Amino acid sequence: MNKKMIQVREEILGSNRKIAAEVRSRLEAEGVLVVNLLSSPGSGKTTLLERIVEALKPDHAPAVIEGDIETERDAERIRRKGVPAWQITTGGACHLEAKMVARLLPEIPAETRFLFIENVGNLVCPAGYDLGENLRWVLLSAPEGDDKPKKYPSAFATAHCLILTKSDLFPVLPFDPERAAREALEINPRLRVFVTSALTGKGIPELVRYLVECRDTLLRGRRHA
């Protein structure tokens, strides 16, 4: 990256941080826990969210912001679960920014308790942009390979949780979940690791319990990071 590019990027990141802090503070005041989901395309972000909103819905109102380059497909999938969802299409940009989330705040229903933001599928660029979340999750699916954390470190370095997905495929793929977790923990020892399968439901109750605990802590006015 040349000097001019670095300077412009620093300005953008600075302005993004300010807006993210405002988003976080407004949603915290409303009692909403915000989760930002990062991963490669096809790691299973939307399918995991389908399962989580189903599990949360009876007791805790969830809502979802979907980020994609193009198409409304992911928001439509969430809406079919009877959950409010908004699609942000970036039209080419490789990550979401806090201002895109800020624009949607007036539309979020008052009863919302959990807001999930599914970032653009990209294990690199979204890591640099705070969206006002309380929790950042990085997903790694079994077919991607257990060598990915050290090759794409910044998403793992900035996340609170590592969610290993598609665990139903562990038996048929050369994927060692312990190696993946160990590599990620070497980058970021504070990561909390979950093993999930949206197909079998493995790990979903644990994630839901964790989310509810995090929101309780948020309501008690503590920090989660």
Added chain:
Amino acid sequence: MNKKMIQVREEILGSNRKIAAEVRSRLEAEGVLVVNLLSSPGSGKTTLLERIVEALKPDHAPAVIEGDIETERDAERIRRKGVPAWQITTGGACHLEAKMVARLLPEIPAETRFLFIENVGNLVCPAGYDLGENLRWVLLSAPEGDDKPKKYPSAFATAHCLILTKSDLFPVLPFDPERAAREALEINPRLRVFVTSALTGKGIPELVRYLVECRDTLLRGRRHA
């Protein structure tokens, strides 16, 4: 993206295009066919390259440039096949640029006939950067889902070939290769589609034949795009 960012990006892209044209022209003069491989992390770029260089090696000298954010892992995998390989670690940047390839040109052995450049695993950003290639391949693996072309259109719009990978997993995954190909062809009707499995070897002989034909055409001084 704000105006200043767009302006800086345009300057960078302009300078990249110039360097890419020089790279292409120098390598064409040496009779080297250059392939730029784009995909998400974990779609199987390195594993496909391992199979292709094995198949090419006896008759046609291949060489490989590996792009990653961090680690020398992929270049080491190729070197274990007895094939020259160089690792570019971008240290955070989400794509390769032509100047990174240009710097390596003096090291490429004179006998080289095929140069493969494996881009950083990212289905978004690398699409904007010409590296001086003759052919651009976009890989899509079965576990990523058949809905990806329209969600991440620019890699598919700018590629010459769509390589569906991990076809051995078609029977156990909800992936429809015809839907994936149809979506990609709606974006870019000129795409040539290959179905491959690095595990079973499916599609590798067809890809190798295609590469050899493309290089013959290149030597006859025609364009491939």
